[in-house]
Amino acid sequence: KKWVYFFADGKAEGTAQMKELLGGKGANLAEMTNAGVPVPPGFTITTEVCKYYYDNNRTYPQDLAEQVNAAIKELEKVTGKGFGDPIKPLLVSVRSGAAISMPGMMDTILNLGLNDETVKGLVEMTNNERFAYDSYRRFLQMFGDTALGIPHSDFENALSEMKANKGVKLDTDLDAEDLKKLVEIYKEIYKKHGKEFPQDVNKQLWAAIEAVIWSWMSDRAIKYREIHGIKEGQLLGTAVNIVAMVFGNMGDDSGTGVCFTRDPNTGEKVHYGEFLPNAQGEDVVAGIRTPYPLEKMKEMIPHAYDELIEIMDRLEAYFKDMQDIEFTVERGKLYILQTRNAKRTSQAAIRIAVDMVHEGLIDKKTAVLRVQPSDIERVLHPKFDENERKNAKVIAKGLPASPGAATGKIYFDAHKAEKMAEAGEKVLLVRPETSPEDVGGMNAAEGILTARGGMTSHAAVVARGLGKPAVVGAESIYVDEEEGFLKVGDFVVKEGEWLSIDGTTGEVFLGKVTTVKPRGLEGPVAELLSWADEFRKLGVRANADVPRDAKVAREFGAEGIGLCRTEHMFFEKDRIPKVRRMIVARTVEEREAALAELLPLQKEDFKGLFREMKGYPVTIRLIDPPLHEFLPHEEEQMAEVAAQIGISVEELKKVVEQLHELNPMLGHRGVRLVITYPEIAVMQTKAIILAAIELKKEEGIDVVPEIMIPLVGHINELKYIKDVVIKTADELIKQHGVELKYLVGTMIEVPRAAVTADQIAQEADFFSFGTNDLTQMTFGFSRDDVGKFLPEYLAKGILEDDPFKHVDTQGVGQLVKMATEKGKEVKEKLKCGVCGEHGGDPKSIMFFATTKLDYVSASPYRIPVARLAAAQASI
Numbered sequence: 001k002k003w004v005y006f007f008a009d010g011k012a013e014g015t016a017q018m019k020e021l022l023g024g025k026g027a028n029l030a031e032m033t034n035a036g037v038p039v040p041p042g043f044t045i046t047t048e049v050c051k052y053y054y055d056n057n058r059t060y061p062q063d064l065a066e067q068v069n070a071a072i073k074e075l076e077k078v079t080g081k082g083f084g085d086p087i088k089p090l091l092v093s094v095r096s097g098a099a100i101s102m103p104g105m106m107d108t109i110l111n112l113g114l115n116d117e118t119v120k121g122l123v124e125m126t127n128n129e130r131f132a133y134d135s136y137r138r139f140l141q142m143f144g145d146t147a148l149g150i151p152h153s154d155f156e157n158a159l160s161e162m163k164a165n166k167g168v169k170l171d172t173d174l175d176a177e178d179l180k181k182l183v184e185i186y187k188e189i190y191k192k193h194g195k196e197f198p199q200d201v202n203k204q205l206w207a208a209i210e211a212v213i214w215s216w217m218s219d220r221a222i223k224y225r226e227i228h229g230i231k232e233g234q235l236l237g238t239a240v241n242i243v244a245m246v247f248g249n250m251g252d253d254s255g256t257g258v259c260f261t262r263d264p265n266t267g268e269k270v271h272y273g274e275f276l277p278n279a280q281g282e283d284v285v286a287g288i289r290t291p292y293p294l295e296k297m298k299e300m301i302p303h304a305y306d307e308l309i310e311i312m313d314r315l316e317a318y319f320k321d322m323q324d325i326e327f328t329v330e331r332g333k334l335y336i337l338q339t340r341n342a343k344r345t346s347q348a349a350i351r352i353a354v355d356m357v358h359e360g361l362i363d364k365k366t367a368v369l370r371v372q373p374s375d376i377e378r379v380l381h382p383k384f385d386e387n388e389r390k391n392a393k394v395i396a397k398g399l400p401a402s403p404g405a406a407t408g409k410i411y412f413d414a415h416k417a418e419k420m421a422e423a424g425e426k427v428l429l430v431r432p433e434t435s436p437e438d439v440g441g442m443n444a445a446e447g448i449l450t451a452r453g454g455m456t457s458h459a460a461v462v463a464r465g466l467g468k469p470a471v472v473g474a475e476s477i478y479v480d481e482e483e484g485f486l487k488v489g490d491f492v493v494k495e496g497e498w499l500s501i502d503g504t505t506g507e508v509f510l511g512k513v514t515t516v517k518p519r520g521l522e523g524p525v526a527e528l529l530s531w532a533d534e535f536r537k538l539g540v541r542a543n544a545d546v547p548r549d550a551k552v553a554r555e556f557g558a559e560g561i562g563l564c565r566t567e568h569m570f571f572e573k574d575r576i577p578k579v580r581r582m583i584v585a586r587t588v589e590e591r592e593a594a595l596a597e598l599l600p601l602q603k604e605d606f607k608g609l610f611r612e613m614k615g616y617p618v619t620i621r622l623i624d625p626p627l628h629e630f631l632p633h634e635e636e637q638m639a640e641v642a643a644q645i646g647i648s649v650e651e652l653k654k655v656v657e658q659l660h661e662l663n664p665m666l667g668h669r670g671v672r673l674v675i676t677y678p679e680i681a682v683m684q685t686k687a688i689i690l691a692a693i694e695l696k697k698e699e700g701i702d703v704v705p706e707i708m709i710p711l712v713g714h715i716n717e718l719k720y721i722k723d724v725v726i727k728t729a730d731e732l733i734k735q736h737g738v739e740l741k742y743l744v745g746t747m748i749e750v751p752r753a754a755v756t757a758d759q760i761a762q763e764a765d766f767f768s769f770g771t772n773d774l775t776q777m778t779f780g781f782s783r784d785d786v787g788k789f790l791p792e793y794l795a796k797g798i799l800e801d802d803p804f805k806h807v808d809t810q811g812v813g814q815l816v817k818m819a820t821e822k823g824k825e826v827k828e829k830l831k832c833g834v835c836g837e838h839g840g841d842p843k844s845i846m847f848f849a850t851t852k853l854d855y856v857s858a859s860p861y862r863i864p865v866a867r868l869a870a871a872q873a874s875i
């Protein structure tokens with residue numbers, strides 16, 4: 001079997017396509033060699049050897065040694081040098097490289113092939129004693145550390161000591177004699193650790209190969225794969241690249257550097273990079289000396305610079321992506337040591353993808369696929385100033401519930417937060433957890449931090465809806481609302497003091513960290529998303545409750561509203577007393593009187609929404625939460641509220657007690673509520689229909705309202721309330737003598753509804769899957785308490801993902817799929833969408849795109865993300 005692939009002088013056995021076998025580095029070295037790019041000769045030991053090694057009790061394939069020896073012979077031939085030859089020694093680097101680049105995670109050894117004899121040959125060959133001994137001591141250091149496990153610090157300490165004794169600061173201040181001495185000291189360090197430095201270059205080579213293969217299973221490499229979701233077994237292992245050394249440290253016409261074909265921060269099309277004259281590659285990385293900007297090389301070694309620029313352009317055109325290139329110049333001659341697709345910021349990723357389409361380098365499809373949904377997310381939310389962030393202290397970590405950065409003075413009471421914000425303060429709302437009453441304060445705050453709750457807790461859902469950064473479930477934080485402080489570890493932060501949160505990472509920072517605003521949907525992002533729209537098959541709607549949200553959603557490209565939660569309008573200051581009066585009403589008449597006061601207000605809300613959506617569909621859900629959520633629960637609030645709505649405190653308390661539920665999530669809510677109090681449904685229907693009629697008459701805007709009944713589990717529930725809705729609506733329409741179409745549909749969020757979707761479809765004009773509740777009820781996981789045990793589930797591998805974050809494709813997802821199919825069999829035109837939090841989650845969208853669903857609905861700030869994810873799912 002072939003274990004070794006050779007490359008030299010314009011001819012290589014490998015190609016760029018062989019990344020899995022040769023690793024990214026090896027495959028690209030081969031490809032560049034074939035393309036005539038000046039690459040030092042060498043060979044690659046395949047990733048299969050690494051796999052064999054671990055599968056076979058840490059042994060090599062039998063014929064590997066033979067193939068490596070032959071390759072070394074070949075390398076000697078093309079370089080005209082000898083491996084271990086005391087007169088013209090061949091030196092090599094031994095470099096790791098897996099199929100997926102894992103920068104800095106694995107080991108590389110440079111200058112291999114030096115020993116007490118060959119170092120003299122190197123002096124002769126280069127006529128540079130200092131250089132030769134510097135290379136030797138570097139090799140001793142790297143080899144000792146990487147291959148033999150001698151602590152790096154032992155060598156560093158010896159080096160520092162030598163500099164201190166000599167009274168100098170820089171490595172470069174040491175002369176040949178010093179370095180010779182250092183070589184001897186280094187050998188002593190080997191002895192001290194009971195190791196012998198191998199003078200035999202073949203022993204060196206095999207030890208280095210083994211060290212590279214070992215580094216595949218090093219803790220940090222394993223951790224890196226874990227963090228980046230690279231599954232064990234997905235890759236064979238690392239390849240080992242053996243490359244003839246070229247030297248950038250041979251004088252002023254030599255040097256080394258790293259360059260990018262575009263600016264990796266902004267994406268601008270400029271040649272970007274750093275250059276360090278008279279140095280070896282690792283010097284740049286180690287930061288021993290500060291490199292110059294690339295342009296400086298133009299003055300120092302002009303012809304090598306020109307050639308580098310030409311090669312940069314060639315490589316980018318060849319690989320059709322921005323390249324990150326390592327190079328070295330040895331006495332005026334340029335060598336390329338590595339090229340790979342460059343890492344870049346989100347902003348750069350978007351700009352580069354769009355620019356490359358305009359340049360004709362890639363097509364729109366490729367551009368849409370190349371940008372990650374998370375890139376879109378990141379460029380649309382405020383971020384911390386990078387420098388300030390680096391210096392800030394992280395005091396806690398919670399769930400990254402709503403992306404973006406926020407900084408403000410902390411307040412624990414939502415009303416106070418609102419007041420302070422009105423007074424012009426930047427406010428961060430900190431709560432143990434939030435409830436619907438806190439929405440005002442949440443909206444006024446820059447961001448939200450809670451000590452409890454999961455990814456679909458109230459705080460998280462509302463924050464995402466508002467586009468407010470939020471960190472939730474930061475369990476290490478103790479919040480004392482009464483005394484007005486929070487405590488975490490030894491830190492105490494009092495009300496009114498600064499705190500900062502990063503909703504993208506979940507980090508909580510002490511003090512103020514300045515944020516910078518996003519630029520919205522314009523320029524490259526807007527253009528990229530318009531291409532995404534050409535490819536996607538899923539529609540994208542918004543979850544929006546008020547005209548302001550609807551406007552944002554439209555600006556981000558929403559094609560309608562998939563979910564308007566009407567109860568959110570009830571929490572506004574001037575309305576809540578009316579809502580409460582409606583709840584405590586003792587008779588139907590009293591209730592209707594209170595509802596009559598709410599009607600004009602709700603009608604105006606809906607008019608605003610319809611107006612903003614300009615004829616796009618708007619789905620309005622009838623009241624959903626249990627009524628007790630609208631009533632106060634604390635003693636001191638009782639009196640105030642009772643006075644406000646004109647009943648005694650005792651009466652109010654009685655109502656609160658009556659409405660108390662042990663398990664409100666499965667209690668008197670959703671359709672159950674309007675079955676008990678049909679007059680609420682009547683009022684809401686009137687408000688919706690009247691809004692549409694008036695808009696049509698007054699402003700000529702045509703709307704087809706979609707009235708949605710939540711929490712239906714049995715067809716008779718839907719039938720009962722649908723009759724009420726239709727009767728109310730038709731009467732109004734007749735009375736106003738207009739033509740108006742409207743739909744009545746249902747949420748599918750109770751498993752029974754999904755199972756009986758064919759029956760339900762007979763009564764419904766549309767389905768909207770409320771996947772939050774559907775997940776909650778299918779798993780039987782209370783979404784507000786899931787934080788207590790889910791981390792354990794994830795840590796123990798019982799669940800792979802938080803099912804509230806990424807839809808559970810095998811259970812909940814199957815219910816969605818099945819119900820959609822069943823529904824459409826009964827009613828071909830039945831519109832089906834998803835309005836749960838999953839509607840804005842790229843991973844879930846990937847799944848939804850495989851079903852017969854028509855659209856997903858997401859909070860306004862997630863619309864752009866959903867548009868891209870939906871396009872990627874269709875390509």
Ligand code: ADP
Binds near residue numbers: 105106
């Ligand atoms: P990494 O994957 O961590 O970048 P590399 O194998 O690319 O590690 O090597 C580390 C450094 O050594 C780089 O700066 C590279 O350019 C330099 N280097 C590697 N091989 C050689 C060589 N044959 N001659 C000169 N420099 C080399």
Ligand code: MG
Binds near residue numbers: 326338
């Ligand atoms: Mg490298």
Ligand code: MG
Binds near residue numbers: 773
């Ligand atoms: Mg629900």
